[in-house]
Amino acid sequence: MIKRIAYIISGSKERKRYVCIDALENQKILGFLNQTEARKKKFRYIVDLIVRNIKNPDLYDKEDINNTINDVYAMKLLKHGENIRIYCKQVSGPDGTFFVIASELLEKKKAEKNNAKSKSLITKVHNYEYEIRAYPEQQ
Helix, strand or coil, X not given: CEEEEEEEEEEECXXXXXXXXXXXXXXXXXXXXXXXXXXXXXXXXXXXXXHCCCCCCCCEEECCCCCCCCCEEEEEECCCCCCEEEEEEEEECCCCCEEEEEEEEECCCCCCCCCHHHHHHHHHHHCEEEEXXXXXXXX
């Protein structure tokens, strides 16, 4: 397992559900999303669904590439346009707290099925082990 740090970007203490972002991929993912209002809006919408525990497989669903990887999901942004994917690791804490960690960005998924590039990213995310932290204060 590869040890990584993730920052909480949204959540609900009552529901014990949080969305986080990988500390090393933070600038890359948020920088890419912030390039257009449509990307930002869709990302915020998907994050809200996750925090509220509302299932929508068209926007957030498990990535099935084999029988051993069962903790990697994808946020699906602008499916009929840019077809952006943010691969996420789902982690449950010992007290039942649920974390979704935005780990890797695929700027444009080109094939309907997972190709070698997307499978490689999914496997990479599966091998991450996270320490969850509060988002650092802006300087």
